[in-house]
Amino acid sequence: MISKTTIDQVFDTARVEEVIGDFVQLKKSGSNYKGLSPFSEERTPSFMVSPVKQIWKDFSSGKGGNVVAFLMEHEHFSYPEAIKYLAKKYGIEIEETEQSAEAKEEASERESLYLVNEFARDYFAKTLTETEAGKAIGYSYFKERGFTEAIIKKFQLGYSPDEWDAFTSEALKNGYQLSYLEKTGLTIVKTEKQFDRFKGRVIFPIHSLSGRVLGFGGRILTSDKKAAKYLNSPESEVYHKSKVLYGIYLAKQAIAKEDNCYLVEGYTDVIQFHQSGIENVVSSSGTALTSEQIRLIHRLTKNITLLFDGDAAGLRASLRGVDLILEQGLNVKICTFPEGEDPDSFAKNNSLEDLTLYLEENAKDFINFKASLLASEAKNDPIKKAETIRDMVTSISKIPDSIKQEVYLKECSRIMDISEEVLFNTLAQMLQKERREASKRPRRDTETMEVVPVEKEVIQKVDAQYQLEQKIIELLLLYGNEEERFEELIIEASEEGEIVFKPEWVTAKVFEKIYLDLQEDEVEFTNDAFQQLYYAVINTYNQEGELKIDQLINQLPKEIAEVASHVVMDEEKHQLHHWDRKDIYVKEKKHGISQMVSETILNLRRHLVSKKIMDLSEAVKNPEVSEDKENLQNIMDYITLKKVLSEKLNRVL
Template sequence: MISKSTIDRVFEASRVEEVIGDFVQLKKSGSNYKGLSPFSDERSPSFMVSPVKQIWKDFSSGKGGNAVAFLMEHEHFTYPEAIKYLAKKYNIEIEETQQTNEEKQKADVRESLYLVSEFASTYFQKILHKTDIGKAVGLSYFKERGFTEDTIKKFNLGYAPDEWQAFTNEALKKGYRLEFLEQTGLTIVKGEKQFDRFKGRVMFPIQSMSGRVLGFGGRILGNDKKAAKYLNSPESDLYHKSKVLYGIFHAKQSIAKEDNCYLVEGYTDVIQFHQRGIKNVVSSSGTALTPEQIRLINRLTKNITVLFDGDAAGLRASLRGIDLILEQGMNVKVCTFPEGDDPDSFAKNNTLSEITTYLDDKSQDFIQFKASLLAQESKNDPIKKAETIRDIVNSIAKIPDRIKTEIYIQECARIMDISEAVLFSTLAQINKKENAEVQKQQSKETKTFQVIKNDPSVTQKVDVQYELERKIIQILLLYGNKTEDFEDLILKENDANELVLEPVKHEARVFEKIYLDLQEDEMQFSNETFKALYYTIINTFNQNPDAVIETIINTVPPDLAAEISTILMEDERYALSDWERKNIFPKAKQNTIAQLVNETILSLRCYLIDLKVREFQHKTLQNLADSNKEVLEEVKDYSGLKMLLSRKLNRVL
């Protein structure tokens, strides 16, 4: 268990914009930051971060909370894992109380898989650096590749002994369970026998964006033609190869800073580039590029430069993957190296200045590259040329930006020596099916709308009490510790024995005013979430009237923290539309806090009175006629009270 003092220091030191900035490219938007949602596929930002409130809200998925909640949602950390991650980031020493055996057994499967993977990474590094066979075989291989000691340690490179059970036996000896060794794929279990999957291979740990070990890539060093040159961990609860990019942990900050990501094929390509000083580089680890991997990059930058080696044999297959990048609305460039070179060898044999100059000079827009490449393949064959043109236009059709589309059509026409009119016609044909589908869907939605419009039974009613209770929580969260001048209208009897409203002014904290008003009428929250939040907020302010919102959000369970962030960031959602640029200036709420409090409380009172009156009406119908008089008197009293409250609200009934 992590001590409370450590947790408090972590919350005090951590900044939500810094934590989230390691995973999402954030751009300043007024007093807040905005970016693309890391939880859904989108092209317009709906993700907001508030440095003032120290919370975030993702309007596309509905998720929200503080820095810890983000790590739990994005990295699937447990609460202790998130605290440990932040402690490491901000150099805070963790104080832990001793865990009991029962607490250890309660650790979930996912955490156990992480622990096994972390142990394996440490073990392979130890073998590489501390054993004679590791130094002679593994370390010498890495040094032959040109990797320095610092680079080898930075990427946690290791070596698995060329023995059938060396790793498995060591893991079992240290108390790691066989079932987790098998689930991570580190150990192959066949009946009563167990085998090390990666025996005799140099090891490349594959890390998540936060740096946790998800799986491994292993390269064989022998000449066994039956064995695969590279072997990856199998799919598991941790490792999904289609959702992982090798090197993303070390590259994320540089990608966001440079606003560009270099995409290569292999582990050594990434490491060699990084060692040379080009750190914004990741690899798909030999797998075909997937939409999930592209979205991982899209959170950090809109620009990708794909680096190919000089061997054109696999280029055509790779082009299909790049179409996926275009579909995501990203900007793609391509750079090929001289024949016989790949990113690894080119980086190894050239200086940083030479590499950057080459990349700047030789990188070309993807559509230009594809048109040039396919044109060379088909220049003497009219049929192939026609297929090539359609292939290129298919790629152009995937680009959502219409201006870019037209420019690429013009470029394609120039390279392929064909009229723009024909290309635009081909583009129209390709888009025809898609447009038809869109129109069909719109027609369907229109019919659905008409049915709802004409059928009162399906009209969704607003839950007035829910909205008013939510508004009270919002006021407490935004303004609870502020002091305001309130004007209450008190019922008094005048000389003519008539009840009149007299104004009485007094100064109070917002939370005190709300608490006393609700107590006076014995009003209770009907929504359990709001009730829990209400008492948490009131208790916090009673203990410390100057408490700030971060104190509250950091002490409640994740579900309440998410609800708090949703309420607090509701107004920020409209900042995404940038209303001021359209000459629309919303009125600031803080200018009329006292009025907002009074109106909300009075509106809730009026609503509850209406409920009470309807209850009496129902009783009147159920009871006998001789008992109706008493009920009607109560209805009359409540109606009179509502009339007075409505006068306070300046309403006409």
């Protein structure tokens, strides 16, 4: 159990923009930050972070909340795990009790898989450095690769004993269930026995963006031709190979800082680059590059540099990943190493200065690289040259930005000595063909589709009361403690019997004004979430004298916290559209708080009176009460009140 004092310290210390900045590339936008949504596929920013309010809002998915809510959503942390992650990040001491066997059993399946992976990581690391076999075999291998003790610890490298069930036996002895050992893939279970998947291999733990252990890669050290050289954990609830990049946890800050990501093929390439001093590097771990992996990088930067071996046999096949990167709207460069060298060996044999200089001088834009590679294959063969040009235009067609397309077409024209007009026509034909093919693709469930007649009323009406209730919550959350002067218009009857307004100025805090006015009218919120938020806010102001939005959100149920985040961040979404670039300036609400409060309350009163008139009018239509003079008189009175409120509202405006 984590103490309240520790939790409060975590919330006081943690900065939402710093924490989210580890996972998403954020750019300043006024007083806030914006970035690409980490919860949906998009190419334009819809994700906002407010340092002042210490909350975030994702307008594409509707999610939002404080710093803990982000970690729970993005990393699937439990609440205590999120607190522990933040405490570790900010160097806050936190009390942790040893997990009992009962607690392990009660943990969720997903969490249990993480626990098993973390135990395995520690076991393999300990075996590497504290056992004779580990030192003689595993540690010696890493030393031969030139890895220092510091880098071995940094990447949490390990060794699995060359015994059938050494790890499995130790895990079972420590209370971990066999079913979870099997689900993570660490143990292979047969009918009569079980054995270790990574038996006799050096171990490379694979981490998530937040540093959790998702799975493992293992390299065999013997010359057994029947066994795979590299072996990865199988797919599980926590490990999806296509969505993970090796080294992303240790590289994320460097990628964001350098605004570039080096993409290599192997584990040791990543480690050797880190040891050389270049940390903005990740690996696809020998798998073909996927859209999910590219999106993971896209959160941190728009620039990728692919690094290939000098004599890579499948270099052309590897170039397929270029089109995938271009489709995502990223910029891509390619760098190859001298023949016989790979990123690992080149980094090992050269100084940081030489390595950096080589990457700068030899990283070519994809169009120049592709041209030189494919042109050398085509040589003087006109047919092959035509195929090369078509291949290059195909890549250009993947770019979503039309300006970039034109720039690259002109560059292609210059390099390949072919007219721009031909290239532009070819591109147009390709795009037209894609559109035709897309229109021919059958829709899902076309056989069961029915033509449904369009109803007369297809446009949803705006729920005025919902909008007004939301506005009241917004005013309370943003400006509840502000002291303002309000004009109270007292209704009086003149000597002639006409209704007149007598102005009276009062000074009050916004939350007091709203609370007293709603109490006077006996108004209850119709939306349950707004009702809960209203009472939570009013109680906080009354008891604490102030309200901190991030702390309030932390105390609310998840669904209500998301509503609060949406209400508070709704104004910030205007910054996503760059209205100022079009000379349209959105007026800040804080300049007319008093007027907004009075206007909102009057509008709510008028709306409620209108509803009452409608209800009474429906009742009068009933034959049994149509002669009821009291109802008719009530309608007349409410109509008069509505007129008074409208006049009062016009005066406020």
